[in-house]
Amino acid sequence: MKPASRFLTRPDQVGVVHMTLDGEALTARPGDTVAAALLAHSGAASRQSVNGSSRTAFCMMGVCFDCLIEVDGQPNTQGCMTLVRDGMALRRQRGLRDIARSDADA
Amino acid sequence: MRDADLIIIGAGPAGMAAAATAAEGGAQLLLLDEQPRAGGQIYRDVGVNGDTRPFLGKDYAAGRPLVGALDAPGITAEFGATVWRIETGRRVVWSRDGISQVTTAHHVLLAGGAQERPVPFPGWTLPGVMPAGAAQILMKSAGLLPRDAVLAGSGPLLYLIAAQLIDAGAPPRALVETQTAGMMLGASRHLPRTLRAAPTLFKGLALIRKIRAAGVARHTGASGFKAVATENGDIEFGFTAKGRAHRLVTPLLLTHQGVVPATHMSRAAGVAHDWCEAQQSFRPKTDTWGGTDAPGLHIAGDGAGIGGAEAAQAAGRLAALDILHRLDLLGEEARDQKAAADRAALDRALAIRPFLDAAYPPPREFLAPEGDTIVCRCEEITATDIRRSLDEGANGPRQVKTATRAGMGPCQGRMCDLTVRGILAACGTPPSTPRARSPIKPVKLGELAALASYQETST
Numbered sequence: 001m002k003p004a005s006r007f008l009t010r011p012d013q014v015g016v017v018h019m020t021l022d023g024e025a026l027t028a029r030p031g032d033t034v035a036a037a038l039l040a041h042s043g044a045a046s047r048q049s050v051n052g053s054s055r056t057a058f059c060m061m062g063v064c065f066d067c068l069i070e071v072d073g074q075p076n077t078q079g080c081m082t083l084v085r086d087g088m089a090l091r092r093q094r095g096l097r098d099i100a101r102s103d104a105d106a
Numbered sequence: 107m108r109d110a111d112l113i114i115i116g117a118g119p120a121g122m123a124a125a126a127t128a129a130e131g132g133a134q135l136l137l138l139d140e141q142p143r144a145g146g147q148i149y150r151d152v153g154v155n156g157d158t159r160p161f162l163g164k165d166y167a168a169g170r171p172l173v174g175a176l177d178a179p180g181i182t183a184e185f186g187a188t189v190w191r192i193e194t195g196r197r198v199v200w201s202r203d204g205i206s207q208v209t210t211a212h213h214v215l216l217a218g219g220a221q222e223r224p225v226p227f228p229g230w231t232l233p234g235v236m237p238a239g240a241a242q243i244l245m246k247s248a249g250l251l252p253r254d255a256v257l258a259g260s261g262p263l264l265y266l267i268a269a270q271l272i273d274a275g276a277p278p279r280a281l282v283e284t285q286t287a288g289m290m291l292g293a294s295r296h297l298p299r300t301l302r303a304a305p306t307l308f309k310g311l312a313l314i315r316k317i318r319a320a321g322v323a324r325h326t327g328a329s330g331f332k333a334v335a336t337e338n339g340d341i342e343f344g345f346t347a348k349g350r351a352h353r354l355v356t357p358l359l360l361t362h363q364g365v366v367p368a369t370h371m372s373r374a375a376g377v378a379h380d381w382c383e384a385q386q387s388f389r390p391k392t393d394t395w396g397g398t399d400a401p402g403l404h405i406a407g408d409g410a411g412i413g414g415a416e417a418a419q420a421a422g423r424l425a426a427l428d429i430l431h432r433l434d435l436l437g438e439e440a441r442d443q444k445a446a447a448d449r450a451a452l453d454r455a456l457a458i459r460p461f462l463d464a465a466y467p468p469p470r471e472f473l474a475p476e477g478d479t480i481v482c483r484c485e486e487i488t489a490t491d492i493r494r495s496l497d498e499g500a501n502g503p504r505q506v507k508t509a510t511r512a513g514m515g516p517c518q519g520r521m522c523d524l525t526v527r528g529i530l531a532a533c534g535t536p537p538s539t540p541r542a543r544s545p546i547k548p549v550k551l552g553e554l555a556a557l558a559s560y561q562e563t564s565t
């Protein structure tokens with residue numbers, strides 16, 4: 001199942017950025033964040049939660065961390081805070097990889 | 107030697123207005139924002155959007171001069187710069203592109219703004235459910251328009267977004283409001299005070315007229331939200347309104363229950379906070395200049411309590427004047443004199459708040475959810491899990507966290523602190539302000555190590 005984007009196709013195309021998502025070609029617009037590009041591309045999950053359920057970017061402002069994705073080998077990158085770049089390789093991740101945690105958690 | 111007189115964190119209306127005032131008064135300042143461009147939430151990307159997105163309206167375009175004013179001597183602005191630690195002695199640690207830096211200053215102004223209130227209900231973690239403000243961010247920064255969306259919840263921002271969608275030619279399928287006639291009636295006792303904010307009130311009424319005229323279906327007094335995914339990935343949204351059960355199928359369900367101060371930064375900086383019953387949120391304690399009990403630390407804008415963009419600008423300027431005074435760049439009398447206009451503007455802008463807070467209160471089903479509703483999105487902890495931990499003896503946010511792991515994920519409780527507090531309160535436990543610690547945003551281990559070696563060489 002690959003649901004269509006939940007957003008309308010954008011009319012005024014202004015240049016194209018070429019990237020890959022799990023090895024497959026993906027285009028975006030210059031100035032897009034990774035999360036925006038993924039939401040424009042499809043309505044499908046961009047991450048699996050700790051228990052394996054589907055998630056997409058949620059708050060779009062750096063608060064919720066539902067947009068975590070591997071960017072050029074760097075896991076746990078906030079897709080909503082990262083601008084797209086030509087040649088970027090994105091990989092969807094499952095759960096959370098180790099991430100420096102607040103000392104309050106100890 | 108300090109690197110700067112002042113570090114301002116956040117380039118929304120509060121931070122931008124403060125920067126202009128402080129620089130005009132002769133301060134050397136560093137403005138940091140984790141977004142790629144200036145504007146904050148209301149004016150996000152207004153500097154680059156030009157006239158390309160007229161549907162965002164005049165109030166959005168009004169942010170352009172604020173962004174323009176950042177191009178002034180005395181202001182160094184850094185974007186993509188995430189602040190993750192604020193130390194006493196006013197050292198600010200911030201990270202960009204995986205590299206952390208430390209900047210010192212005599213004063214720090216927090217202008218980190220608000221976040222949307224979490225709206226937990228069964229199915230709110232599904233792809234296809236988003237906060238309405240998040241969709242608005244996509245409209246502003248990427249020109250992405252929600253397709254056939256349902257807007258659900260309450261508050262002025264919900265009407266604004268509906269109107270912006272209508273003007274963009276992508277009207278929502280329906281507007282589902284949790285607001286009841288009783289709430290409006292209860293709020294009307296604040297109306298006499300609100301008269302000073304008449305223009306704001308009229309703007310609100312104009313939005314509602316636009317939504318009516320566009321023929322968008324409206325349901326009011328809605329409750330019992332529930333979302334499930336359909337076979338093709340759409341959202342089937344169920345709710346009850348006027349005693350009847352409704353089901354709407356949509357690709358995108360956009361929820362909203364107002365915004366709340368984003369307090370992780372101020373809490374981690376050691377500022378005292380209290381609970382604001384009217385806004386159902388934590389807020390830092392500040393004096394009339396935005397000063398706090400942490401020496402050298404001011405807070406302005408929605409991060410100090412929700413007041414909206416005009417209030418944020420006025421508060422930003424007031425804080426800047428007080429900081430100029432403390433830097434010996436402005437006498438006390440001159441400070442007070444210059445402050446008069448901003449104080450009046452702040453009062454005017456805040457006059458409508460008691461009415462708005464009373465007219466659009468977040469319903470209990472979202473403040474203290476029950477059953478299988480996920481409270482902590484990171485660790486997938488449900489309301490039942492939280493309630494069980496209370497039955498088993500947890501008696502505060504800390505114990506709940508240890509017992510359930512709620513708030514231990516990467517968002518550090520930003521998406522569940524208020525809900526945990528709501529459940530604690532509903533269960534009769536007097537809740538305390540949850541703690542927040544640095545790093546307030548996750549930092550990669552390598553970056554921490556690099557910073558540690560920097561600190562060794564610099565001390």
Ligand SMILES: Cc1cc2nc3c(=O)[nH]c(=O)nc-3n(C[C@H](O)[C@@H](O)[C@H](O)COP(=O)(O)OP(=O)(O)OC[C@H]3O[C@@H](n4cnc5c(N)ncnc54)[C@H](O)[C@@H]3O)c2cc1C
Pocket residue numbers: 061115116117118119120121138139140141145146147148149187188189190217218219220221222239240242243263266365371406407408409413414415418
């Ligand atoms: C999603 C959303 C959409 C909104 N849309 C509108 C709207 O259309 N109209 C309206 O009237 N009001 C809107 N609001 C309300 C909003 O709070 C405004 O009143 C106004 O933007 C508040 O201004 P501010 O300067 O206090 O904060 P903001 O405008 O929120 O600016 C705060 C800035 O601080 C930065 N920041 C935060 N933490 C850090 C950190 N750790 N490191 C570096 N930078 C940081 C953020 O990136 C942000 O740019 C919206 C709120 C939200 C949350």
Ligand code: FES
Pocket residue numbers: 035057058059060061062063064065066067068078079080081
């Ligand atoms: S979408 Fe919430 S942090 Fe990126």
